[in-house]
Amino acid sequence: MREHRKSFIGFLAMRLPMLATLLIILTIVLIIGDFFFAGIGHVTWEFLTQPPRNANTEGGILPAIIGTAELVLLMSLAAVPVGTITAIYLTEYARQTSIFARIIRFAVNTLAGVPSVVFGLFGLGFFIQTVGGQMDQVRWDQRMKSLHAVIAAPASPVAGNHIATVALVQTYLQKADNGDWTDQATKLNGFPRGTVARVNADIVERYFRNSVELNWGKPGLIWAALTLALLTLPVVIVSVEESLRTVPRDIREASLALGATKLETIIKVVIPNSLTGILTGSILAIGRGAGEVAPILFTGVVYSAQEGPHALTDQFMHLGYHLYILATQSTNVEATQPLQYATTLVLLVLTLALNLSAILLRSHIRRRQVA
Amino acid sequence: MAKEEYQTKIRSQDLSLFYGEKQALRNISLDMYANKVTAFIGPSGCGKSTFIRTLNRMNDLIAGVKITGSAFIDGIDVYGPGINVVNLRKRVGMVFQKSNPFPKSIYENIAYGPKVNGITKKSDLDDIVETSLRGAALWNEVSDRLHSSALALSGGQQQRVCIARAIAVNPEILLMDEPCSALDPISTMKIEELICELKANYTIVIVTHNMQQAARVSDYTAFFYIGELVEFGQTKNIFTKPVKTQTEDYITGRFG
Numbered sequence: 001m002r003e004h005r006k007s008f009i010g011f012l013a014m015r016l017p018m019l020a021t022l023l024i025i026l027t028i029v030l031i032i033g034d035f036f037f038a039g040i041g042h043v044t045w046e047f048l049t050q051p052p053r054n055a056n057t058e059g060g061i062l063p064a065i066i067g068t069a070e071l072v073l074l075m076s077l078a079a080v081p082v083g084t085i086t087a088i089y090l091t092e093y094a095r096q097t098s099i100f101a102r103i104i105r106f107a108v109n110t111l112a113g114v115p116s117v118v119f120g121l122f123g124l125g126f127f128i129q130t131v132g133g134q135m136d137q138v139r140w141d142q143r144m145k146s147l148h149a150v151i152a153a154p155a156s157p158v159a160g161n162h163i164a165t166v167a168l169v170q171t172y173l174q175k176a177d178n179g180d181w182t183d184q185a186t187k188l189n190g191f192p193r194g195t196v197a198r199v200n201a202d203i204v205e206r207y208f209r210n211s212v213e214l215n216w217g218k219p220g221l222i223w224a225a226l227t228l229a230l231l232t233l234p235v236v237i238v239s240v241e242e243s244l245r246t247v248p249r250d251i252r253e254a255s256l257a258l259g260a261t262k263l264e265t266i267i268k269v270v271i272p273n274s275l276t277g278i279l280t281g282s283i284l285a286i287g288r289g290a291g292e293v294a295p296i297l298f299t300g301v302v303y304s305a306q307e308g309p310h311a312l313t314d315q316f317m318h319l320g321y322h323l324y325i326l327a328t329q330s331t332n333v334e335a336t337q338p339l340q341y342a343t344t345l346v347l348l349v350l351t352l353a354l355n356l357s358a359i360l361l362r363s364h365i366r367r368r369q370v371a
Numbered sequence: 372m373a374k375e376e377y378q379t380k381i382r383s384q385d386l387s388l389f390y391g392e393k394q395a396l397r398n399i400s401l402d403m404y405a406n407k408v409t410a411f412i413g414p415s416g417c418g419k420s421t422f423i424r425t426l427n428r429m430n431d432l433i434a435g436v437k438i439t440g441s442a443f444i445d446g447i448d449v450y451g452p453g454i455n456v457v458n459l460r461k462r463v464g465m466v467f468q469k470s471n472p473f474p475k476s477i478y479e480n481i482a483y484g485p486k487v488n489g490i491t492k493k494s495d496l497d498d499i500v501e502t503s504l505r506g507a508a509l510w511n512e513v514s515d516r517l518h519s520s521a522l523a524l525s526g527g528q529q530q531r532v533c534i535a536r537a538i539a540v541n542p543e544i545l546l547m548d549e550p551c552s553a554l555d556p557i558s559t560m561k562i563e564e565l566i567c568e569l570k571a572n573y574t575i576v577i578v579t580h581n582m583q584q585a586a587r588v589s590d591y592t593a594f595f596y597i598g599e600l601v602e603f604g605q606t607k608n609i610f611t612k613p614v615k616t617q618t619e620d621y622i623t624g625r626f627g
């Protein structure tokens with residue numbers, strides 16, 4: 001009996017790891033296989049190169065592909081340099097006992113544990129409302145100065161203490177030389193007519209002052225990318241730190257002994273030798289960032305768009321979000337099912353291709369270093 | 372003897388070094404003369420590497436190291452105020468005990484120091500690389516593959532890359548920590564010849580476990596034992612009539 005049980009435990013010990021491994025492989029194969037066979041038929045040229053039509057129930061996903069790519073690219077442009085520099089500071093410069101370094105480490109660790117939806121809310125509150133809002137305000141204040149100049153100019157119907165009709169002011173603004181306010185003239189349409197149809201310069205200025213135009217202070221590509229960058233920052237920092245630590249002390253010493261400064265040593269010896277690690281960090285970050293939807297929910301993604309984003313402040317479509325929309329918000333679930341499969345397949349292929357190219361790049365660099 | 376033969380280049384005065392609580396050097400005082408080769412011998416762990424690393428302040432990089440006393444180069448204390456460590460290291464080259472080529476091409480290894488020192492012209496760098504490699508008795512072996520990785524070389528070749536790299540920046544002083552420990556007799560001989568040649572322009576300090584080598588190449592020899600300088604003098608005296616029995620025991624191989 002005892003023998004029997006022993007051999008059973010031995011059997012388990014032998015087989016469990018194998019079973020677990022098999023389970024993982026099976027899962028991957030099932031996921032990829034399922035989406036591949038169900039989706040491949042719908043991944044047509046049209047699907048890849050057309051915007052969605054008819055409330056996302058027909059057409060393609062081009063804007064979502066472009067939007068996702070631009071988002072991930074911008075995010076990496078922000079997260080990789082900042083993360084790398086932070087990691088360099090932490091490993092190369094900060095004394096391990098320094099309070100500042102400890103605070104950064106604590107912050108990085110905490111950041112890594114924050115749920116992604118919280119990042120989304122933070123992005124909305126901080127980037128969009130605070131930073132973006134402030135940027136708009138500054139820009140608007142400048143425009144108000146130019147308005148003041150236009151309104152106070154001798155040709156203006158409300159120059160000096162003159163009072164004029166709203167219509168007159170409107171006509172004047174439309175024709176005003178500097179053109180800066182031409183497009184704003186129509187805004188005066190909202191001005192209460194009749195009783196207060198006549199205005200002076202002060203009233204006009206006050207009217208505009210309260211109608212700040214949102215450009216930065218609304219959801220857009222840049223804020224979504226920065227929010228995602230915050231989310232992926234810990235991944236970048238930790239993996240870059242690890243790779244910096246693997247650079248052996250003796251080649252650092254060799255560089256310093258030749259009269260190189262610490263900075264020269266870091267740039268010419270340490271970084272080139274941890275390039276693969278920095279790349280790995282970037283890949284992990286990109287992989288993580290490309291799949292996250294929650295942080296961009298409030299910061300820039302839209303339900304549907306005809307084109308990819310053209311400006312940093314544009315809103316954009318995103319593959320992951322698109323999928324969610326197709327699956328839950330559709331007016332016609334039957335019609336969107338093939339689109340869901342196809343979209344998933346595209347997302348998977350993009351992620352895998354990204355990883356694959358990064359792996360190839362890495363081994364290329366490694367080979368060049370050793371050869 | 373002519374007077375200039377005794378021109379002190381490096382003077383260590385009451386130099387002590389602690390790794391944390393542990394004292395590794397005890398009040399070392401000695402002079403190393405310009406254009407002479409000074410050899411450091413002594414059993415493993417006695418502090419030879421530690422000592423020569425104090426001269427270009429490499430120990431500064433190790434956390435918890437405390438140094439007291441002074442080390443003068445040309446009369447200026449390298450631990451004094453206002454010393455630029457980077458400039459110091461440009462003047463005091465070092466070949467490390469463990470060979471440590473950069474994971475770069477042979478050419479880039481040698482050109483690294485000159486580049487850091489502001490030499491950018493390709494033809495100048497080419498010249499320096501060739502002379503340095505010839506100096507380190509490596510040119511003939513690698514001239515046709517300068518741009519392949521230094522890590523693909525044999526251990527002994529790597530060590531000579533490190534020697535070439537150190538002389539490429541033309542330092543005034545060359546600290547060599549067992550530069551021949553991984554070399555075959557022929558390369559060793561070449562390096563020894565090199566040391567004798569370099570002596571005309573450099574002050575050389577060499578650590579070696581090879582008594583014959585110390586006897587062959589050095590003018591002065593210092594014997595270290597557990598962090599202390601036991602005996603220092605002209606090499607011929609140390610090897611023929613050492614004053615301390617400890618020294619005699621060590622060089623005759625009777626030492627435990």
Ligand SMILES: Nc1ncnc2c1ncn2[C@@H]1O[C@H](COP(=O)(O)OP(=O)(O)OP(=O)(O)O)[C@@H](O)[C@H]1O
Pocket residue numbers: 390395413414415416417418419420421422433468
């Ligand atoms: N980084 C370090 N931290 C703490 N102790 C050290 C460190 N480096 C060396 N030591 C200690 O200092 C002493 C002297 O070491 P050192 O490397 O100078 O010896 P050495 O004479 O060069 O020996 P070897 O001939 O084996 O190279 C040894 O006891 C060693 O353990």
Ligand SMILES: [Mg+2]
Pocket residue numbers: 419420421468548
């Ligand atoms: Mg040593």
